[in-house]
Amino acid sequence: MENVLEINNLSKRFGRIQAVDKLNLTVANGQVFGILGPNGSGKTTTLGMILEVVAPSGGSFQWFTDVKAVEARKNIGSILETPSFYPYLTAVQNLRIAAHIKQCGTERIEPVLAQVGLFDRKDDKFKTYSLGMKQRLSIASALLSDPPVLILDEPTNGLDPQGIAEVRDLIKAIAAQGKTIIMASHLLDEVQKVCTHFCVLRKGIKIHQGSVVDTLGEINRVEVASQDLEKLEKCLGSFPGLESLQKTGNSIFVALKPDFTSTEINDFCFKQGIVLKKLVTQTNSLEKEFLKILKEHD
Amino acid sequence: MIRALKLEWLKIRNYRLFWILIGMYLLALLVIASGGGLFLEYLKRQGVNFNGIDPTIVPIYDFPDIWQNIAYLGSFNKILLAFIVIISVNNDVIYNTMRQNVIDGISKTEFLWSKMLFIVAMAAISTLFLFVAGLVNGSIYSHVWGAGYIFDKTEFLAAYFYDIVVYCTLAFLLSLIVKKAGFIIIALFLYTIMFEPIATAIFQNAPYFKDGIMPEIVQYLPIKSLNSLIPFPFGRYIFMEIDDFVPFKAIISSTVWFVIYLFSIVFILNKRDLK
Numbered sequence: 001m002e003n004v005l006e007i008n009n010l011s012k013r014f015g016r017i018q019a020v021d022k023l024n025l026t027v028a029n030g031q032v033f034g035i036l037g038p039n040g041s042g043k044t045t046t047l048g049m050i051l052e053v054v055a056p057s058g059g060s061f062q063w064f065t066d067v068k069a070v071e072a073r074k075n076i077g078s079i080l081e082t083p084s085f086y087p088y089l090t091a092v093q094n095l096r097i098a099a100h101i102k103q104c105g106t107e108r109i110e111p112v113l114a115q116v117g118l119f120d121r122k123d124d125k126f127k128t129y130s131l132g133m134k135q136r137l138s139i140a141s142a143l144l145s146d147p148p149v150l151i152l153d154e155p156t157n158g159l160d161p162q163g164i165a166e167v168r169d170l171i172k173a174i175a176a177q178g179k180t181i182i183m184a185s186h187l188l189d190e191v192q193k194v195c196t197h198f199c200v201l202r203k204g205i206k207i208h209q210g211s212v213v214d215t216l217g218e219i220n221r222v223e224v225a226s227q228d229l230e231k232l233e234k235c236l237g238s239f240p241g242l243e244s245l246q247k248t249g250n251s252i253f254v255a256l257k258p259d260f261t262s263t264e265i266n267d268f269c270f271k272q273g274i275v276l277k278k279l280v281t282q283t284n285s286l287e288k289e290f291l292k293i294l295k296e297h298d
Numbered sequence: 299m300i301r302a303l304k305l306e307w308l309k310i311r312n313y314r315l316f317w318i319l320i321g322m323y324l325l326a327l328l329v330i331a332s333g334g335g336l337f338l339e340y341l342k343r344q345g346v347n348f349n350g351i352d353p354t355i356v357p358i359y360d361f362p363d364i365w366q367n368i369a370y371l372g373s374f375n376k377i378l379l380a381f382i383v384i385i386s387v388n389n390d391v392i393y394n395t396m397r398q399n400v401i402d403g404i405s406k407t408e409f410l411w412s413k414m415l416f417i418v419a420m421a422a423i424s425t426l427f428l429f430v431a432g433l434v435n436g437s438i439y440s441h442v443w444g445a446g447y448i449f450d451k452t453e454f455l456a457a458y459f460y461d462i463v464v465y466c467t468l469a470f471l472l473s474l475i476v477k478k479a480g481f482i483i484i485a486l487f488l489y490t491i492m493f494e495p496i497a498t499a500i501f502q503n504a505p506y507f508k509d510g511i512m513p514e515i516v517q518y519l520p521i522k523s524l525n526s527l528i529p530f531p532f533g534r535y536i537f538m539e540i541d542d543f544v545p546f547k548a549i550i551s552s553t554v555w556f557v558i559y560l561f562s563i564v565f566i567l568n569k570r571d572l573k
Contacts, residue, residue, distance in 0.1 A: 048571070048572075048573070051400070051401045052400060052405075053397045053400050053401060053571065053572040053573075054571040054572070054573070055568070055569065055570075055571060070403060070404065070405045070408075071403070073400075073401065073402065073403040074402075074403035076403075078401045078402075080397070080401060082394070084393060084394035084395050084397060084398040085393070085395065085398070086309060086313075086389065086393060086395055087393065088312070088313055088314070088315075089309075089312055089313075090312075093308070093312055096308055097305065097308045097309065097399075098398075098402050100301070100304060100305055100308055101305065101399060101402040101403050101404050102402055102403050103403075141402075
């Protein structure tokens with residue numbers, strides 16, 4: 001697969017603080033790549049360097065193949081931290097500036113404003129916007145040139161729950177078009193829901209990289225309970241999809257063989273005359289994995 | 299180049315403060331360029347006379363002297379243009395839009411170009427405005443007429459243009475260094491009209507300094523270099539010898555400052571992290 005971004009030994013030092021330390025990273029075409037890390041781990045600094053607003057202390061990076069960084073940026077939609085626009089200009093006037101820089105024409109301005117729900121306010125000055133609306137405008141700006149690559153730094157910052165859900169859907173929809181997304185976030189839930197790959201930074205050092213599916217592993221554990229736990233345990237002993245079984249307190253954890261799901265258990269128990277009062281599919285959360293990874297490197 | 303200039307145009311086109319300042323500037327320029335006759339009328343009414351000569355017959359609007367006269371007076375106005383530059387650069391700094399511009403796909407060099415072309419465009423408009431004002435006033439008051447007179451000494455218009463460009467580049471540099479626009483405006487204003495002229499006067503005239511090397515050095519200070527581009531013209535009306543040309547030394551020292559400003563801007567833009 002063709003690489004969208006290749007980072008080699010990229011470093012940044014602010015005085016005594018090593019913000020990013022010899023970072024190596026490759027993002028392939030079509031990946032939704034999450035950069036995770038606690039506050040101050042170098043996420044934004046890394047994005048700043050690959051967007052050439054922060055001068056690296058060492059190392060290099062390459063966008064696409066053989067493209068100058070400044071030209072590459074015209075094909076990258078980016079949100080970096082806080083939304084930055086001219087407060088005395090309207091949304092449309094601000095996006096015209098972005099379109100001029102990106103050399104992409106102005107005909108997509110109104111559609112993208114509609115896409116982020118700002119169409120009604122398009123002729124209002126930026127300074128009259130709420131934080132959530134400002135964030136939406138930066139998303140609109142990032143989408144303006146219909147770029148093949150998006151860089152999103154905390155894209156749901158400042159949005160209300162509805163806005164967060166909308167942005168999440170938007171990111172999924174964009175990823176479904178085969179676009180590459182590089183996203184920095186400390187909201188693990190968010191990354192788990194949208195990302196295909198991720199890396200973890202800590203104090204500027206990459207301590208983990210992998211695909212989300214691999215890291216979370218195969219999820220095939222179900223928690224069940226019924227009125228009579230003894231009877232249920234005995235009954236599950238003859239369930240064909242049973243891998244192993246573990247009884248704890250007032251429920252039983254069942255590890256399933258591949259191709260079996262909670263549906264088969266429910267069906268099986270019902271036919272045996274047992275009505276389940278609890279049936280929960282267990283998921284590994286990225287949060288747990290993330291904390292585990294951080295702990296391993298303490 | 300047109301692209302870089304258009305970027306700046308998009309930023310200021312709907313910016314009311316810009317239009318207010320540029321309007322004030324052109325009005326002030328018009329008053330200065332055309333007000334000389336009125337001023338002499340005023341002197342006459344006050345009973346002033348120059349050794350029995352009626353002030354209104356002083357030929358300040360005669361071609362080709364008019365160019366040096368109005369360029370000299372008009373150049374004081376450049377402070378207002380510098381304010382516009384300070385506000386324009388400062389906006390891009392405090393609103394973080396310089397960073398956003400870079401992220402969206404321009405290089406820092408292109409950013410420098412767009413601001414410099416903006417400065418050059420304003421200087422060109424101002425020079426054109428002064429040229430037209432000179433033509434109009436000259437055609438009304440001048441005692442001589444003809445292309446040979448009209449286009450003589452127009453190098454003072456070129457000096458006027460260059461003066462504005464270099465001065466506004468200094469304003470550009472200062473706005474990158476200091477983030478508070480109000481502070482730079484006041485500091486630049488005071489430095490231009492008070493600090494440096496007073497310091498220059500002290501070093502050139504005070505007994506302790508005037509025989510040393512200081513009077514020579516102060517001629518090369520930033521504002522003095524620019525002001526020397528257009529020598530004081532009105533001495534000729536009291537029969538004094540004046541420099542009625544653009545001094546070569548002033549061109550050199552202004553250019554040295556111009557290069558220093560530009561290199562400092564490039565250095566700062568490349569060195570600074572836009573956070």
